[in-house]
Amino acid sequence: MIRQTEKVIIDLDGVTRVYKVGIEQIRALDGIDLKIRENEYVAIMGPSGSGKSTLMNVLGCLDRATEGSYTLDAQDTTKLSDAALAHVRNERIGFVFQSFELLARLSALKNVEMPLIYSRASWWSRRKRAKTVLERVGLAGRIKHRPNQLSGGEKQRVAIARALVCNPSILLADEPTGNLDSKTSEGILRLFDQLHQEGQTIILVTHEGHVAAHAERTIRMKDGKIHSDMENPDRIPPAANGEAKP
Numbered sequence: 001m002i003r004q005t006e007k008v009i010i011d012l013d014g015v016t017r018v019y020k021v022g023i024e025q026i027r028a029l030d031g032i033d034l035k036i037r038e039n040e041y042v043a044i045m046g047p048s049g050s051g052k053s054t055l056m057n058v059l060g061c062l063d064r065a066t067e068g069s070y071t072l073d074a075q076d077t078t079k080l081s082d083a084a085l086a087h088v089r090n091e092r093i094g095f096v097f098q099s100f101e102l103l104a105r106l107s108a109l110k111n112v113e114m115p116l117i118y119s120r121a122s123w124w125s126r127r128k129r130a131k132t133v134l135e136r137v138g139l140a141g142r143i144k145h146r147p148n149q150l151s152g153g154e155k156q157r158v159a160i161a162r163a164l165v166c167n168p169s170i171l172l173a174d175e176p177t178g179n180l181d182s183k184t185s186e187g188i189l190r191l192f193d194q195l196h197q198e199g200q201t202i203i204l205v206t207h208e209g210h211v212a213a214h215a216e217r218t219i220r221m222k223d224g225k226i227h228s229d230m231e232n233p234d235r236i237p238p239a240a241n242g243e244a245k246p
């Protein structure tokens with residue numbers, strides 16, 4: 001059963017997102033009602049074009065609903081100005097993408113430090129925090145490497161560290177293992193398992209059943225709607241010895 005007693009962190013009510021292309025209108029999201037509680041681990045699945053990334057972009061405050069409301073951490077984001085929404089995104093959201101989206105010219109450390117530049121923290125405390133998070137994802141030995149000097153799994157760990165550096169309320173990951181081989185993917189999924197056990201709320205999009213099996217709950221989308229929403233009966237339990245390996 002989905003845990004009912006904990007704090008609701010995400011509350012979508014009738015969220016619709018319509019894209020206009022020429023005279024055509026595409027209802028990428030069509031009346032989504034969804035509640036997610038603190039420290040849930042949720043997988044979103046569904047066919048290509050069903051609206052998964054559109055939903056993630058709305059959840060991540062990268063995009064807005066055309067209709068409906070989105071309450072994040074008890075704050076109605078629908079009414080916020082663009083600047084206020086960008087602030088919420090920086091403080092509360094960590095986003096991980098399939099293609100890593102790292103800045104090629106910067107070291108791992110500088111990539112991870114980037115989101116902190118908008119905070120008031122001193123240079124020294126920013127650097128310290130970025131180092132701590134890189135250690136957390138198992139990359140203490142790679143902080144000076146630029147993205148092209150890292151493996152795919154290491155690049156994704158840098159992206160995860162960057163997503164975590166501001167202590168986000170939610171970690172959103174859109175096909176985070178989509179560009180990785182299966183062994184590297186498992187390492188990333190073990191890291192997500194550990195972050196979840198430490199209290200992180202995680203929402204992950206995937207096409208693969210074995211990836212979704214790490215989550216507690218799976219939401220299936222179809223044609224911009226939630227087709228099903230249930231607890232994972234065959235969840236892969238988090239590894240007991242679970243040290244994240246670089």
Ligand SMILES: Nc1ncnc2c1ncn2[C@@H]1O[C@H](COP(=O)(O)OP(=O)(O)OP(=O)(O)O)[C@@H](O)[C@H]1O
Pocket residue numbers: 019020021026027028046047048049050051052053054055
């Ligand atoms: N910027 C856009 N402008 C117009 N239509 C868009 C835009 N982005 C997405 N769409 C359309 O919205 C629908 C949902 O797209 P979305 O990217 O959310 O699907 P998805 O479930 O993430 O698919 P995939 O599994 O292929 O990543 C699709 O029909 C897509 O063509």
Ligand SMILES: [Mg+2]
Pocket residue numbers: 052053054
């Ligand atoms: Mg997508």
